[in-house]
Amino acid sequence: MDSIQEFINTCNIENSCNFMNNNNSISSTTSLTTTASGSSSSSAVSTITTNTPNSSSRYENQKRRDWNTFGQYLKNHRPPLSLSRCSGAHVLEFLRYLDQFGKTKVHTPICPFYGHPNPPGPCPCPLRQAWGSLDALIGRLRAAFEENGGKPEANPFGARAVRLYLREVRDLQSKARGISYEKKKRKRPPLPTPPPTAANSLDIIN
Numbered sequence: 001m002d003s004i005q006e007f008i009n010t011c012n013i014e015n016s017c018n019f020m021n022n023n024n025s026i027s028s029t030t031s032l033t034t035t036a037s038g039s040s041s042s043s044a045v046s047t048i049t050t051n052t053p054n055s056s057s058r059y060e061n062q063k064r065r066d067w068n069t070f071g072q073y074l075k076n077h078r079p080p081l082s083l084s085r086c087s088g089a090h091v092l093e094f095l096r097y098l099d100q101f102g103k104t105k106v107h108t109p110i111c112p113f114y115g116h117p118n119p120p121g122p123c124p125c126p127l128r129q130a131w132g133s134l135d136a137l138i139g140r141l142r143a144a145f146e147e148n149g150g151k152p153e154a155n156p157f158g159a160r161a162v163r164l165y166l167r168e169v170r171d172l173q174s175k176a177r178g179i180s181y182e183k184k185k186r187k188r189p190p191l192p193t194p195p196p197t198a199a200n201s202l203d204i205i206n
Contacts, residue, residue: 059140066137067144070094083150088159091141095134095165102129107176117178131170138162 073094074081081090105119106128113119142157152158174180 063140063144066140067148070141073097086156088156088161091138091156091159091162092165095129095138095162098134099128102127104128104130104173105177106173109176114176115178125176128169128173131166131173134169135166138166 071083074083074086074090077090104127105123105125107114107116107119107123107125111123111125113121113123113125138157142155145155145157146152156162
């Protein structure tokens with residue numbers, strides 16, 4: 001269970017697309033050499049090194065770790081569970097198991113802070129995994145399942161029950177915490193006014 005516990009300790013980032021922190025971030029180093037020429041008798045060369053994080057590699061690393069950890073969870077399951085027999089119900093069981101290690105306060109309807117995004121004091125409401133963390137985790141596991149030979153129609157992470165569960169968690173936490181998870185619609189820029197044509201110009205003159 002050590003790998004599972006390590007996984008749990010890193011899955012509490014609130015509303016983040018990263019469910020587990022990748023402590024070994026991969027960066028590519030680019031060296032830029034600038035040569036400055038002053039007079040014909042002297043020249044200076046300076047080298048600037050910058051580190052550019054590779055977000056794609058970081059995502060793939062994260063996905064691989066999530067996949068390996070879920071496989072370990074199945075092995076520790078009682079009774080042990082093979083991936084071929086894993087269903088949406090087992091995925092829900094896994095998500096509910098993670099809830100006990102959450103750090104996101106979810107107020108109950110009887111709590112005086114229900115619906116307050118910034119409660120002024122403590123309360124005995126339970127801690128849960130943030131919806132954003134669970135949603136990002138399921139997205140990575142769903143992709144990893146198909147990349148490892150699973151058929152899309154048999155993907156337990158894309159089961160209807162899992163989608164409904166995530167939707168319920170989102171709505172519940174949105175109301176309990178007073179936070180909207182709805183994506184803001186981008187305003188389309190106004191269309192440019194076409195220039196007046198020659199015919200319209202003649203009509204104006206007449």
